[in-house]
Amino acid sequence: DAGVTQSPTHLIKTRGQQVTLRCSPKSGHDTVSWYQQALGQGPQFIFQYYEEEERQRGNFPDRFSGHQFPNYSSELNVNALLLGDSALYLCASSSGPSGGSPLHFGNGTRLTVT
Amino acid sequence: QKEVEQNSGPLSVPEGAIASLNCTYSDRVSQSFFWYRQYSGKSPELIMSIYSNGDKEDGRFTAQLNKASQYVSLLIRDSQPSDSATYLCAVVTGNNRKLIWGLGTSLAVNP
Numbered sequence: 001d002a003g004v005t006q007s008p009t010h011l012i013k014t015r016g017q018q019v020t021l022r023c024s025p026k027s028g029h030d031t032v033s034w035y036q037q038a039l040g041q042g043p044q045f046i047f048q049y050y051e052e053e054e055r056q057r058g059n060f061p062d063r064f065s066g067h068q069f070p071n072y073s074s075e076l077n078v079n080a081l082l083l084g085d086s087a088l089y090l091c092a093s094s095s096g097p098s099g100g101s102p103l104h105f106g107n108g109t110r111l112t113v114t
Numbered sequence: 115q116k117e118v119e120q121n122s123g124p125l126s127v128p129e130g131a132i133a134s135l136n137c138t139y140s141d142r143v144s145q146s147f148f149w150y151r152q153y154s155g156k157s158p159e160l161i162m163s164i165y166s167n168g169d170k171e172d173g174r175f176t177a178q179l180n181k182a183s184q185y186v187s188l189l190i191r192d193s194q195p196s197d198s199a200t201y202l203c204a205v206v207t208g209n210n211r212k213l214i215w216g217l218g219t220s221l222a223v224n225p
Binding site for chain 2 (some may be wrong): 041043102
């Protein structure tokens with residue numbers, strides 16, 4: 001039973017560039033949530049996708065956008081990268097968007113912006 | 115008042131002792147409660163989910179939920195050095211069904 005997979009594991013980008021992170025949910029899950037976690041901080045909710053639509057969004061600027069595909073996989077795009085975007089980006093999947101099903105996390109993508 | 119509050123710690127316990135981690139929440143109609151463990155540099159890992167008042171046990175872990183007092187706790191029996199990590203409490207709020215995270219409690223189990 002494949003868990004949540006994320007790619008790439010590490011990424012180094014230059015300020016102003018754009019980045020795309022990818023996530024495949026755990027088998028049987030249809031909802032994907034994205035989180036940003038800075039060093040020493042808790043996960044910060046970016047947005048959630050269900051049925052290929054953004055269902056909830058956290059307090060992140062429009063530079064952060066996403067997409068969900070018919071196979072439930074998802075992408076997180078960040079434009080015009082800032083140094084402050086350096087963080088661990090976590091994808092989590094669940095069964096349904098209502099919150100009753102616990103999140104299962106991937107191993108994350110470590111993004112460094114220089 | 116923060117929606118989900120945890121003592122940041124660090125909580126230090128000797129090996130073999132019981133570690134008690136607490137979490138309080140403000141939304142009285144919250145329905146779903148989760149405990150995650152996160153090792154430094156790694157992603158959170160689900161330990162327990164609890165939905166009803168009372169205790170739920172899984173191996174060395176026991177989650178306790180008291181909706182009247184609006185707290186959920188995690189007990190770790192026979193603590194091991196490998197339990198040293200940050201423990202995150204997450205609560206689904208009742209009305210808008212958002213998952214709200216605490217900032218985590220750092221636990222250190224000393225050999």
